[in-house]
Amino acid sequence: MKLLGKVALLAACVLVIAATLIVLRLKDVPLAVLAVYGPLLVALAAGLLWPGAFGRRRVAVLLGVPAGLATLGLYFAVVFYVTDTPVLLGLGAVTALVTALVTVRRTPAGPSRSRRVFLLGGAGVALGALGVASVGWARDRRRDRLAPAARARAAALHAPGRRQRVTDGAVRVFPLHLGDTVVTFGQFHGGLDDWVGVEGYVRTLLDKTQLTVPVYAYLIDHPRHGVLMVDAGITWEQAHDHDGYYNHNAMVSRLLSQRDEYRQAPEQDLRVRLGRLGYHPDDVATVFLTHVHDDHAGGLRHLPTATVVLDRRDWDQGVRYGYSFERVEANLRFPRYDSGAYGTFPDSQDYFGDGSVILLPTPGHSPGHQCVLLRMDDGSVLFMGDTLYTLRHLAVDEVRQLTLGGADTANQLDAARRVQGLLADPTVAPLFAHETTPYRSVVDEVFATGRPDPAGFAALRRHLDGVLTPDWRLR
Ligand SMILES: [Zn+2]
Known part of the structure; x- marks a missing residue:
């Protein structure tokens, strides 16, 4: 009975995951990404339901953290259309800085902690600076991408061939x-x-x-x-x-x-x-x-x-x-x-x-x-x-x-x-x-x-x- 309940729960999870994958596919997320993301979610669900030799905690960390990060990344990319370089760099910067903060709180003081905090903090600041610097570049790139269609419309707007309005x-x-x-x-x-x-x-x-x-x-x-x-x-x-x-x-x-x-x-x-x-x-x-x-x-x-x-x-x-x-x-x-x-x-x-x-x-x-x-x-x-x-x-x-x-x-x-x-x-x-x-x-x-x-x-x-x-x- 307990097994039946778990199987039902897993089936429900698979359905939700399938629906999520369909929506992501609709939003043009590459199949290769989904081929990794989907099985990762199913493995996480199965791992949590049947912890076995690994233990629930290890499953949560080893599969849950990558799944969580991937979900966050896809969510930003898809729901907010955040695939622009500046925003991705900004997200990277925030992740690095938050990880540095967690390291300070969780790791005992010592040279190894200092080195890690220094590297993470440095990476965060560098990514943030790059993000700010790339704003103008991204804007130009977007304009270039839209330029041909914009030019065609401008040409149509100014093309001759105007009919005379009849008021009778x-x-x-x-x-x-x-x-x-x-x-x-x-x-x-x-x-x-x-x-x-x-x-x-x-x-x-x-x-x-x-x-x-x-x-x-x-x-x-x-x-x-x-x-x-x-x-x-x-x-x-x-x-x-x-x-x-x-x-x-x-x-x-x-x-x-x-x-x-x-x-x-x-x-x-x-x-x-x-x-x-x-x-x-x-x-x-x-x-x-x-x-x-x-x-x-x-x-x-x-x-x-x-x-x-x-x-x-x-x-x-x-x-x-x-x-x-x-x-x-x-x-x-x-x-x-x-x-x-x-x-x-x-x-x-x-x-x-x-x-x-x-x-x-x-x-x-x-x-x-x-x-x-x-x-x-x-x-x-x-x-x-x-x-x-x-x-x-x-x-x-x-x-x-x-x-x-x-x-x-x-x-x-x-x-x-x-x-x-x-x-x-x-x-x-x-x-x-x-x-x-x-x-x-x-x-x-x-x-x-x-x-x-x-x-x-x-x-x-x-x-x-x-x-x-x-x-x-x-x-
Ligand atoms: Zn309609």
Whole structure:
């Protein structure tokens, strides 16, 4: 019985160690390091459970100290992205000085102690000095590494080819393809296959079958309310200086995000995209944020003068991406959704009070997710955010993305049904943030001038009707 208990305990340890190794591997820790680190941890656990001839104390010292130091080193390297030379030298200096101090306290006085303290102290001071001296060098090296991508972006920013902004009293919408993101197949399509809640979360760590999906934000040129946006996509740093971007952020997103999860060509930079259409970032008066996730809020950094409208629940409960939000934190507005019912939605916010922009709460994908309905001259568009990823996801009983489980799953399904209800009106066209199906090119074509005519809206609906039945199943 006692043996069984120990075996169970060891099995639990092995599971935790395996999970740790997976996270470390996700963070690009070399396999060779993990091949030493993993067995070291397992040996430590087994050694402590069955001390045998060695004795628990000896096992703890011989295996525990290397395991502890390795854990500390990996923790700093991975969680804090501390792989910079100055910080590593600093850590070395602190270790040497602390060891010198311990030696003073633990070892009896004598020439041998003096020699050891002198050597350790000297090494600590030397490493510290080197660390300070290497700060400038590390900064230059980082700049050199980012230089080619930075040069390409600067060239795109100053390239000719600016379109003239048209102001003729019409509402215009321009889809902005601001880059791509790598997601697991299950995150996108696994909702009916148990990619739900904690299980879905574990699966995203284990099953790395990936697909690349676009990241879209939308620019709206409104004759009465100025230049608006729905979401802000990603920013250059997320694609090219991932660690630098997430360094400003909460632990969890640092641990679990993948370094190459975003891609952005120079001409996909938000400022370049706006410039080509004849706009300047400072023209953007209001950004309606569907939710705070990093692939929707990233580009806010480039819109410091805009008012940012998002659901307070997302701001209070979500991860705040400091690098993106720091310039707009004073400009946040939280809708109260007190304009009464709208279509299938019990609550809504008529943002400008004239029926032109309606904010609709659709919690589920995040605590305070919202969809945005915009009235145009010949129809309306419904910006979906991440409530449903693509047109096919409207068949929510047949194609479903990962949901968060429990009440969140129920809320998201509820939101999806309400969205289906709004789309029963054939003059309402859905616009997605991560559209991968052929609907994407229909949208790009119909919105090429920003102003779809009735034939354009009809083309969008024709495509929708070709993919989905009236009761929202795939044809
Ligand atoms: Zn998204």
